[in-house]
Amino acid sequence: xxxxxxxxxxxxxxxxxxxxxxxxxxxxxxxxxxxxxxxxxxxxxxxxxxxxxxxxxxxxxxxxxxxxxxxxxxxxxxxxxxxxxxxxxxxxxxxxxxxxxxxxxxxxxxxxxxxxxxxxxxxxxxxxxxxxxxxxxxxxxxxxxxxxxxxxxxxxxxxxxxxxxxxxxxxxxxxxxxxxxxxxxxxxxxxxxxxxxxxxxxxxxxxxxxxxxxxxxxxxxxxxxxxxxxxxxxxxxxxxxxxxxxxxxxxxxxxxxxxxxxxxxxxxxxxxxxxxxxxxxxxxxxxxxxxxxxxxxxxxxxxxxxxxxxxxxxxxxxxxxxxxxxxxxxxxxxxxxxxxxxxxxxxxxxxxxxxxxxxxxxxxxxxxxxxxxxxxxxxxxxxxxxxxxxxxxxxxxxxxxxxxxxxxxxxxxxxxxxxxxxxxxxxxxxxxxxxxxxxxxxxxxxxxxxxxxxxxxxxxxxxxxxxxxxxxxxxxxxxxxxxxxxxxxxxxxxxxxxxxxxxxxxxxxxxxxxxxxxxxxxxxxxxxxxxxxxxxxxxxxxxxxxxxxxxxxxxxxxxxxxxxxxxxxxxxxxxxxxxxxxxxxxxxxxxxxxxxxxxxxxxxxxxxxxxxxxxxxxxxxxxxxxxxxxxxxxxxxxxxxxxxxxxxx
Ligand code: F3S
Numbered sequence: 001x002x003x004x005x006x007x008x009x010x011x012x013x014x015x016x017x018x019x020x021x022x023x024x025x026x027x028x029x030x031x032x033x034x035x036x037x038x039x040x041x042x043x044x045x046x047x048x049x050x051x052x053x054x055x056x057x058x059x060x061x062x063x064x065x066x067x068x069x070x071x072x073x074x075x076x077x078x079x080x081x082x083x084x085x086x087x088x089x090x091x092x093x094x095x096x097x098x099x100x101x102x103x104x105x106x107x108x109x110x111x112x113x114x115x116x117x118x119x120x121x122x123x124x125x126x127x128x129x130x131x132x133x134x135x136x137x138x139x140x141x142x143x144x145x146x147x148x149x150x151x152x153x154x155x156x157x158x159x160x161x162x163x164x165x166x167x168x169x170x171x172x173x174x175x176x177x178x179x180x181x182x183x184x185x186x187x188x189x190x191x192x193x194x195x196x197x198x199x200x201x202x203x204x205x206x207x208x209x210x211x212x213x214x215x216x217x218x219x220x221x222x223x224x225x226x227x228x229x230x231x232x233x234x235x236x237x238x239x240x241x242x243x244x245x246x247x248x249x250x251x252x253x254x255x256x257x258x259x260x261x262x263x264x265x266x267x268x269x270x271x272x273x274x275x276x277x278x279x280x281x282x283x284x285x286x287x288x289x290x291x292x293x294x295x296x297x298x299x300x301x302x303x304x305x306x307x308x309x310x311x312x313x314x315x316x317x318x319x320x321x322x323x324x325x326x327x328x329x330x331x332x333x334x335x336x337x338x339x340x341x342x343x344x345x346x347x348x349x350x351x352x353x354x355x356x357x358x359x360x361x362x363x364x365x366x367x368x369x370x371x372x373x374x375x376x377x378x379x380x381x382x383x384x385x386x387x388x389x390x391x392x393x394x395x396x397x398x399x400x401x402x403x404x405x406x407x408x409x410x411x412x413x414x415x416x417x418x419x420x421x422x423x424x425x426x427x428x429x430x431x432x433x434x435x436x437x438x439x440x441x442x443x444x445x446x447x448x449x450x451x452x453x454x455x456x457x458x459x460x461x462x463x464x465x466x467x468x469x470x471x472x473x474x475x476x477x478x479x480x481x482x483x484x485x486x487x488x489x490x491x492x493x494x495x496x497x498x499x500x501x502x503x504x505x506x507x508x509x510x511x512x513x514x515x516x517x518x519x520x521x522x523x524x525x526x527x528x529x530x531x532x533x534x535x536x537x538x539x540x541x542x543x544x545x546x547x548x549x550x551x552x553x554x555x556x557x558x559x560x561x562x563x564x565x566x567x568x569x570x571x572x573x574x575x576x577x578x579x580x581x582x583x584x585x586x587x588x589x590x591x592x593x594x595x596x597x598x599x600x601x602x603x604x605x606x607x608x609x610x611x612x613x614x615x616x617x618x619x620x621x622x623x624x625x626x627x628x629x630x631x632x633x634x635x636x637x638x639x640x641x642x643x644x645x646x647x648x649x
Contacts, residue, residue: 002249055146076454086446097439098329127207155255161198163263171206187219204233300328317349318407331435362386472526535564
């Protein structure tokens with residue numbers, strides 16, 4: 001039987017298991033990436049595993065989320081990351097050099113290779129045929145040590161693209177349409193593989209906008225085949241020799257098929273506060289806009305900012321609207337500056353930022369209270385912008401720029417009619433991505449050969465092996481779609497403690513219940529209860545690590561997001577799935593007891609556990625775990641388990 005592109009790459013890298021959907025497979029990892037919010041833990045775990053050198057073909061440490069060094073803790077973290085990269089053999093990208101996915105795409109992403117990254121938008125280079133997957137930091141540390149990465153073999157879904165995008169419709173509208181149709185849970189356990197005649201009409205930057213936001217669908221990854229457009233992009237970034245032909249076989253079989261006719265797409269927008277809350281722009285036209293931001297790993301490249309610059313040329317941003325442009329890479333900034341576009345944008349009223357994630361996680365450019373912000377980002381979860389009750393819309397750079405010019409949401413086609421001389425700027429790539437590499441430090445240029453830890457950088461906490469008897473209070477009952485931002489907010493005042501778990505833990509779930517951390521410590525353990533899709537969002541392993549530190553034993557949820565569930569195993573928390581009736585019946589404050597011997601049950605492959613509540617009623621909870629995940633859970637987490645493996649040789 002023929003193979004899909006996904007299956008071809010997986011087959012090339014398979015070290016354990018079979019390519020049967022739902023079965024756990026182990027794959028060899030060629031490249032890893034990590035960023036500053038997750039990276040400190042990655043390297044502390046790498047150190048705790050007593051590893052001395054990166055074993056993958058390539059590892060890259062980026063500093064992109066928390067780049068502003070307004071507090072010594074951030075600067076200490078950046079210095080620690082530089083020292084770790086130097087000591088263990090990774091590339092180091094300095095703060096301000098850009099967002100990991102943009103810089104990786106421009107410098108290292110390669111078709112046919114596997115990439116594992118401690119950031120949920122790691123699938124971005126799927127747009128140039130790389131099979132890239134987001135994972136927790138501990139998985140990255142193990143992969144960098146040469147260990148396989150284990151994941152449930154996803155179903156491969158064929159997204160067949162027909163036609164060609166009409167004027168003013170963009171790649172962002174393709175992925176917003178997917179979200180409109182499939183929702184934020186529509187991709188769980190799946191890889192979206194794009195095929196069809198529409199593929200060749202899209203450039204690599206457009207493809208990476210689509211693969212980047214496949215994460216919002218909950219997908220394991222998203223990927224495009226390679227072709228002349230891939231070759232062309234690799235040539236422009238000076239790596240033409242890394243091209244490989246990757247096409248699905250004619251008789252490849254897909255688990256499902258979805259057809260999108262690009263010609264039918266119109267400018268779309270995601271309304272507050274979920275990326276799948278998508279409507280045509282015209283439906284919300286007229287809404288006044290206070291702030292517009294163009295940037296992020298989704299739409300922060302040269303090809304995203306140039307259209308905005310062209311639309312702004314010779315015009316001015318509306319007086320009541322702030323327009324911020326935050327490029328995804330310093331290289332994009334540098335090229336735009338050399339070409340004169342930065343000056344054009346500044347003259348039009350743009351506040352031009354350094355290349356950073358920043359505002360995407362509420363670090364800088366926080367919207368005013370009771371205001372509307374339009375962003376070209378990928379997520380608009382409530383409060384992520386840095387203010388509760390925010391009102392953040394997601395759209396393409398063209399829609400964002402049109403809104404900045406008009407001061408209100410407007411379909412750019414209507415604005416073009418109104419202005420008479422505004423044309424669809426189209427898409428253009430630089431002849432060469434020829435920016436300086438001054439901020440990218442290769443392993444052979446390393447400036448440190450030992451770890452440098454500031455006073456805020458602590459140790460990695462370890463958990464004891466799983467107990468036989470688990471009982472405690474249902475400390476918090478939460479709704480559906482709880483994000484990792486709810487569990488550990490990523491705002492600057494909190495994130496600066498990312499290397500100091502005891503301190504960071506004080507903020508656990510504080511956005512849901514301010515007293516939670518103290519209550520958990522006082523209760524000396526207990527359970528979390530949640531609805532569907534618990535832990536969606538980022539790969540942030542602190543969202544499992546901090547509850548573990550507070551003594552949480554397990555999570556009872558109707559369903560879990562993929563990366564977060566893996567992180568729960570990695571930190572020894574039992575993820576149990578409950579049905580809707582049980583979820584409805586269980587109350588915060590109830591006494592919960594797992595009746596079975598949990599330690600034995602986990603080790604022996606038991607799938608159903610009896611949960612007794614208030615000594616009054618019982619329900620069944622499922623443990624859906626592979627043999628390997630059970631061993632990890634029994635050992636008290638992946639760090640302890642991996643150490644055991646090393647000790648056993
Ligand atoms: Fe950064 Fe936001 Fe992307 S935090 S990695 S720009 S999703």
